[in-house]
Amino acid sequence: MQTNKLSKLFANLALTALSLTIYCQCPAAVAQESEVKVAIKKPLIPVSKDYTLKNGLRLLVSEDHSVPVASIAIVYDVGARDEVKGRSGFAHLFEHMMFQGSQNVGKVEHFKFIENVGGSLNASTHADFTNYFEKVPSNQIELCLWLESDRMRSLKITPDNFTNQLETVKEEKRMRVDNQPYVPSSIRLEELAFDNWGNGHPTIGYFEDLEASSIKDVKQFFDTYYAPNNATMAIVGDVNSDEMVKLVEKYFGSIPRVEAIKRPDLSEPAQTHAKSEKMVDKQAQMPAFWMAWKAPARREKDFYALNLMQTILSTGESSRLYQRMVKGDKVALKVDASYEERRGPSLFETFVVMKPGNTPEKVREVLMEELDKFKKEPVSAEELQKAKNQILRGLFSSNSYASLQRSLGRAEMLAEYGAFFGDPALIDKDLETYMAVTAEDIQKVAGRIFNKEGATTIDVSPVAKEKVSTSK
Amino acid sequence: MNSFFAKAALVLCALSLTVNSPSQAKTVKTKTTSSSKVSKTLPKKEEQPTVKIEAARAVPAEELWRKVAPQLPLPRPFNMPKVESYKMDNGLEVMLLEDHRFPFASINLGFRTGTAQEPATALGVAEMTAILMPQGTTTRTSKQIASQVEYIGGALKSSTDYDYSLLSGSCLSAYSDKLFDVMCDVLLNPSFPADELSLRKANQIQELTMKRSDPDFLIEERFSKVVFGAHPYSVVSPSEADINKLTSKDLAEYHDSHYLPNNAVLIVVGDFDSAKIKPLLESKLGSAKWKQGSVPVAAEPAMPAQSGRKIYLVDRPGSVQTSIKVGNVSIKRNDPSYFPMLVANQILGGTAHARLFLNIREAKGFTYGAYSKLASRKEPGAFFAEADVRTDVTNPSLQEFLYELDKMRTTKVKDDEIQAAKNYLAGSFQLGLETQGGIAQRLLEMKLFDLPNDYLETYANKVVAVSVDDVKKAASKLIDSNNLVVCVVGDANKIKEDLALFGPVNVYDSEGRLAPEQTVH
Numbered sequence: 001m002q003t004n005k006l007s008k009l010f011a012n013l014a015l016t017a018l019s020l021t022i023y024c025q026c027p028a029a030v031a032q033e034s035e036v037k038v039a040i041k042k043p044l045i046p047v048s049k050d051y052t053l054k055n056g057l058r059l060l061v062s063e064d065h066s067v068p069v070a071s072i073a074i075v076y077d078v079g080a081r082d083e084v085k086g087r088s089g090f091a092h093l094f095e096h097m098m099f100q101g102s103q104n105v106g107k108v109e110h111f112k113f114i115e116n117v118g119g120s121l122n123a124s125t126h127a128d129f130t131n132y133f134e135k136v137p138s139n140q141i142e143l144c145l146w147l148e149s150d151r152m153r154s155l156k157i158t159p160d161n162f163t164n165q166l167e168t169v170k171e172e173k174r175m176r177v178d179n180q181p182y183v184p185s186s187i188r189l190e191e192l193a194f195d196n197w198g199n200g201h202p203t204i205g206y207f208e209d210l211e212a213s214s215i216k217d218v219k220q221f222f223d224t225y226y227a228p229n230n231a232t233m234a235i236v237g238d239v240n241s242d243e244m245v246k247l248v249e250k251y252f253g254s255i256p257r258v259e260a261i262k263r264p265d266l267s268e269p270a271q272t273h274a275k276s277e278k279m280v281d282k283q284a285q286m287p288a289f290w291m292a293w294k295a296p297a298r299r300e301k302d303f304y305a306l307n308l309m310q311t312i313l314s315t316g317e318s319s320r321l322y323q324r325m326v327k328g329d330k331v332a333l334k335v336d337a338s339y340e341e342r343r344g345p346s347l348f349e350t351f352v353v354m355k356p357g358n359t360p361e362k363v364r365e366v367l368m369e370e371l372d373k374f375k376k377e378p379v380s381a382e383e384l385q386k387a388k389n390q391i392l393r394g395l396f397s398s399n400s401y402a403s404l405q406r407s408l409g410r411a412e413m414l415a416e417y418g419a420f421f422g423d424p425a426l427i428d429k430d431l432e433t434y435m436a437v438t439a440e441d442i443q444k445v446a447g448r449i450f451n452k453e454g455a456t457t458i459d460v461s462p463v464a465k466e467k468v469s470t471s472k
Numbered sequence: 473m474n475s476f477f478a479k480a481a482l483v484l485c486a487l488s489l490t491v492n493s494p495s496q497a498k499t500v501k502t503k504t505t506s507s508s509k510v511s512k513t514l515p516k517k518e519e520q521p522t523v524k525i526e527a528a529r530a531v532p533a534e535e536l537w538r539k540v541a542p543q544l545p546l547p548r549p550f551n552m553p554k555v556e557s558y559k560m561d562n563g564l565e566v567m568l569l570e571d572h573r574f575p576f577a578s579i580n581l582g583f584r585t586g587t588a589q590e591p592a593t594a595l596g597v598a599e600m601t602a603i604l605m606p607q608g609t610t611t612r613t614s615k616q617i618a619s620q621v622e623y624i625g626g627a628l629k630s631s632t633d634y635d636y637s638l639l640s641g642s643c644l645s646a647y648s649d650k651l652f653d654v655m656c657d658v659l660l661n662p663s664f665p666a667d668e669l670s671l672r673k674a675n676q677i678q679e680l681t682m683k684r685s686d687p688d689f690l691i692e693e694r695f696s697k698v699v700f701g702a703h704p705y706s707v708v709s710p711s712e713a714d715i716n717k718l719t720s721k722d723l724a725e726y727h728d729s730h731y732l733p734n735n736a737v738l739i740v741v742g743d744f745d746s747a748k749i750k751p752l753l754e755s756k757l758g759s760a761k762w763k764q765g766s767v768p769v770a771a772e773p774a775m776p777a778q779s780g781r782k783i784y785l786v787d788r789p790g791s792v793q794t795s796i797k798v799g800n801v802s803i804k805r806n807d808p809s810y811f812p813m814l815v816a817n818q819i820l821g822g823t824a825h826a827r828l829f830l831n832i833r834e835a836k837g838f839t840y841g842a843y844s845k846l847a848s849r850k851e852p853g854a855f856f857a858e859a860d861v862r863t864d865v866t867n868p869s870l871q872e873f874l875y876e877l878d879k880m881r882t883t884k885v886k887d888d889e890i891q892a893a894k895n896y897l898a899g900s901f902q903l904g905l906e907t908q909g910g911i912a913q914r915l916l917e918m919k920l921f922d923l924p925n926d927y928l929e930t931y932a933n934k935v936v937a938v939s940v941d942d943v944k945k946a947a948s949k950l951i952d953s954n955n956l957v958v959c960v961v962g963d964a965n966k967i968k969e970d971l972a973l974f975g976p977v978n979v980y981d982s983e984g985r986l987a988p989e990q991t992v993h
Contacts, residue, residue, distance in 0.1 A: 036646050036647055037646060038575055038625075038644050038646045039575055039646070040575060066573055067550065067905070067906050068547060068548035068549070068550055069902075069903055069906050103534075103538070104538045104539050104540075107834070108824070108825055108830060108834050109825075111823065111824040111825040112825040112892070113541060115823045115824065115825055115892070115896045116825075116891075116892040116895050116896060117895055117896075117899050118895055118896050118897070118898060118899010118900045118901070118902065118903060119899065119900070119903065120900065120903070135903060136899075136903075137547045137548075137899055137902070137903065138547075138548060139544050139545045139546060139547045139548060140544055140547075142542045142544060143541060143542060143544060146538070146541055146542050149538075150538060153532045154532065163837070164834065164835075164837045165837075166837075167837030167838075168833055168837055168839070168840055169840075170862070171793070171837075171838070171839050171840040171860070171861070171862055172840040174792045174793045174860075174862060175793060175840050175860045176840075178792045178793075179687065179791060179792050179793050179860070181682070181685050181686070238548065254532055254533065254535065255532055256532065282790045283685050283790075284685060285681050285682045285684060285685045286678065286681065286682055315622070316618055316621075316622040316627065317614070317615075317618035317622075318615060318618035318619040318621075318622045319622075323615060326675075327614070327615070327671070330671060333675055333678050333679065333682070353682070355674075355675075355678065356678070382623065385623065386619070386622055386623040389622075389623060389624060389625035389644060390622060390625060392625045392644055393576075393625035393626070393627070393643075393644065396574045396575055396576040396625075396644065397576060397627075397642060397909070398576075398578075398642075398907040398908050398909025398910065399907070399909050403907070404574060405573070405574055405576070405906070405907040405908060405909070406906060406907055407906065
């Protein structure tokens with residue numbers, strides 16, 4: 001993550017954003033259906049308190065008393081991209097250590113305290129940030145503050161715990177990466193596509209780096225990044241804002257801030273020559289390929305159009321790639337496009353599992369034709385509206401990552417916007433920006449991104465089969 | 473991936489809860505014990521410093537008040553949502569639940585028939601019917617159906633499980649009428665186009681080939697075959713031959729005899745107006761449009777009793793891990809001992825501080841996660857414990873599983889353990905009702921498993937009522953490490969000899985074929 005400059009503007013100021021509810025008619029709904037209007041309450045997530053402690057910890061609260069549930073999310077501005085060469089995977093290994101106890105909380109007790117009240121919890125490590133979160137019955141929110149503050153101020157780091165978590169993380173790598181078809185090649189894709197090691201190395205890390213790390217690294221990592229002025233906290237649900245301020249002051253107020261954190265240079269040169277590699281995948285049964293392009297960071301100008309293109313290409317059965325490659329030409333068994341958006345250099349990735357009898361060269365031509373179509377013809381009003389309505393679906397359905405129905409989804413979104421971009425009001429702004437994207441915008445952005453020189457390709461083939469003689 | 477936000481392709485978590493990777497989250501936990509006979513294989517790092525690293529930031533004062541967890545106020549009552557229920561003339565049960573917090577709605581049709589009721593001569597027909605229903609009607613092509621649903625910020629899902637089938641749609645609520653219109657067409661007028669069927673058959677067969685490299689699929693397939701025997705719960709996927717046999721006529725017949733109003737429940741949740749939707753339901757799904765009929769009921773064969781402990785090893789050459797799944801037949805979903813068994817499972821392996829997790833992950837470091845699960849169905853499902861462990865600790869891990877199973881059966885659980893388990897079950901049930909989807913899922917569960925109508929209201933009380941003795945009784949009835957199915961997926965060359973220490977080993981290849989020459993006794 002980049003340094004959170006904007007949040008400093010709010011230091012020591014207690015801002016109470018008015019939670020005015022404004023109804024606006026979403027500019028969406030046009031075309032096809034006559035006169036249907038999607039009514040969207042704004043702000044999408046009303047902030048009832050935006051408060052920064054003296055030590056730099058920022059707190060965002062959104063009250064919602066509809067159900068007795070509350071969620072908390074803490075985003076620390078540290079991710080795999082802050083790692084140094086030789087210590088890949090460390091941000092994630094460290095995240096595991098955060099569950100190993102602190103001055104007043106025993107090993108694994110964090111799980112126990114939260115689950116014993118029926119709550120859920122977890123943490124996740126990304127290239128550009130790490131977040132920790134809990135969802136609990138609302139009377140238990142203070143328990144979360146007690147637990148989170150204890151590990152922010154006094155993580156217990158012992159050799160035994162470290163060895164144990166090192167083994168656990170290695171098992172996680174075996175289970176999720178090494179033992180899964182197509183996952184090792186997806187990791188290779190990012191290594192190859194990015195030119196800067198900080199962006200391209202895997203979040204899960206390399207075994208040799210994991211094994212070379214020690215508890216000294218843990219201590220140093222903790223001291224550098226796990227401080228209040230490198231964290232943003234959001235609490236959403238059935239809570240009282242003023243009481244949250246008091247409690248957060250009580251639990252976090254005495255934790256010292258750290259000095260400004262040095263960040264690595266993450267700049268990426270533009271790609272001028274296509275790159276490609278071939279890989280054999282022991283776990284795969286069908287040939288496949290990945291193809292990726294460098295892409296803009298979150299909230300950059302081209303970000304919104306590219307996200308809509310991702311939707312048009314591969315969200316739902318009516319999407320272009322599914323209709324063309326799975327249904328029409330019948331050359332693919334599975335096809336996917338994904339935008340791996342980060343706060344810095346990002347990737348737009350496509351993945352195709354081919355049906356037997358096709359060569360990757362031929363299938364890639366079909367894929368490229370579909371991408372080129374964006375440059376040649378403007379998308380129809382109806383198709384664009386469909387994509388925009390799918391963006392709305394992502395916000396309002398029950399189970400999506402960004403679901404506003406879930407208090408935890410709202411807490412994560414607030415904490416991320418607060419930490420990354422400084423201002424939670426940008427959530428509403430972003431929705432407006434999505435809705436304002438035109439067919440012309442898409443055409444231009446496609447022209448800037450989808451070119452042959454900028455592509456990185458990995459061809460994946462299964463091991464040739466030798467049949468073991470067996471009988472029924 | 474369509475996101476308002478950024479997401480990493482592979483999200484790495486402390487627990488396998490919110491994973492985005494192709495692998496499935498496993499659930500289990502265990503408690504640290506000292507009595508395990510397994511050698512301690514905790515890898516040691518000799519060169520590791522034992523203490524003393526200079527702090528780069530000030531250590532905060534001790535603050536003694538932090539020693540104990542805060543005393544908290546009583547929970548606010550969870551007001552159960554008000555559901556309006558009625559039955560239509562054709563037998564269709566309707567449940568309506570308005571929730572105007574978000575401009576979204578879902579329409580869920582559940583049918584009380586699934587793959588367990590398929591005739592043995594037409595395996596795969598229930599699933600294929602469900603998949604093909606949205607692939608064409610008398611007036612809409614598959615592309616039109618998908619485009620119309622996705623245009624309204626919607627999604628449509630048609631699927632089948634062992635005991636039920638679902639046709640569920642959701643969309644931005646401003647467009648609910650449109651969604652309902654498309655869903656009724658898919659429900660009442662599917663045409664099962666021949667070209668769509670033939671593509672689906674070819675792709676399903678190729679997908680099956682892909683699944684044969686997936687350890688989760690392989691272990692599920694072998695475990696179900698052994699545990700359920702002749703019962704249809706044993707079928708995890710129809711075979712290539714089964715799939716090839718299916719015709720549009722088979723699907724149409726299956727649809728006409730099973731997708732009937734008197735076999736169904738309709739649950740609408742979200743931002744809609746009940747007064748407006750009722751006449752719409754009557755005009756589109758009333759007896760004039762959707763006639764009741766008799767649903768064929770097939771007798772389901774009994775499940776086998778296991779005697780002795782046998783190992784079923786699926787060879788996956790080159791596998792970097794061993795997947796272990798141990799268990800047996802459990803109980804029906806409406807069995808009176810369901811709640812005691814649910815609590816027992818919770819203590820053994822329901823969360824990240826349960827016994828299996830604490831033992832096998834936190835104390836031993838053998839795995840990323842070890843969990844157990846009570847998978848009750850209309851007929852008895854399975855009770856099992858599972859973990860993916862590194863290959864060289866296959867035997868020690870299995871030893872820990874057996875130790876924990878025995879302990880559940882022979883020893884009473886502690887008061888604080890049962891209290892914690894009950895709190896978790898009651899609390900998480902309520903938290904799950906936060907979203908429209910969460911409520912719809914619980915209501916479907918209630919109707920499709922014929923649970924009492926006060927299921928939502930009484931769930932917490934039933935959990936709280938379970939005693940230490942109830943848990944002991946249920947566990948000793950259901951858990952038996954001596955008569956146990958042990959399934960293992962891994963590199964047979966590396967693990968089969970060692971596994972024979974636990975019982976006779978049958979080795980299978982990834983196609984499910986027994987390799988007699990490799991079997992070890």
